[in-house]
Amino acid sequence: MSPPRPESLTGRAPGARPDLLAGQEFPPPPQQARSRKKRDALLQAALALFAERGYEESAVEEIAHRAGVAVGGFYQHFASKRQILLALMDRLLEEVSSLALHIGPADLLDAQALIAQMVRQGLQVDWAYAGAYRAWHELAVQDRELRALHQQIEQWTAHLLEQLFGALLQLPGARRDVDVGTLAWVISLLFLRLAETPLTDVNAVDTAVASLTQLIYHALFTDQTS
DSSP: OOOSOOSOOTTSOTTOOOOTTTTOOOOOOOOSHHHHHHHHHHHHHHHHHHHHHOSTTOOHHHHHHHHTOOHHHHTTTOSSHHHHHHHHHHHHHHHHHHHHHTOOGGGGGSHHHHHHHHHHHHHHHHHHTHHHHHHHHHHHTTOHHHHHHHHHHHHHHHHHHHHHHHHHTTSTTBOSSOOHHHHHHHHHHHHHHHTTSOOOOHHHHHHHHHHHHHHHHHHHBOGGGO
């Protein structure tokens, strides 16, 4: 599921967010607030069921029932269970994109605090979609298209981190021999693996954030700047 880092993927710019919905024939998007609310309820129900049972054991009928929507109502918004999973993962990538966009030059003044903030917010977003991750990995085992999309997600995540790490390496005290591309690739895979096992205990979360922060910080900066 995590092959060696690819140099490029044909047809995509390196920094482009993977379009998980390309080529999917979704039903027309809801126009009324009531319909949009039902669609959101279906997404939340699917996310919860995927977390509890996985992809195969979560039936469309159960998703609809938990959302308080008739089974026919499900198909007004999604053509299949696979489509609702794609919609969830696409929403996840959108939230990750918004996190990256919020990092500005002023944030770079305190590198360690920025890294800690990035780690905490990244994990919070990932863990909110743990059910989607579980279902995605389960289905990707037998779905070649999803495996290809997953490689795109890995590459895109690594690219976001590479941009951030590259900016941090311009600060005083940064190491000059860092292979920033490889470091970003390794950390991105670590984030994707951690996304599958959300932590709920506050102390455990703080420990995970602190450990990852130290790992990244000391990979980028000399000990004298700690």
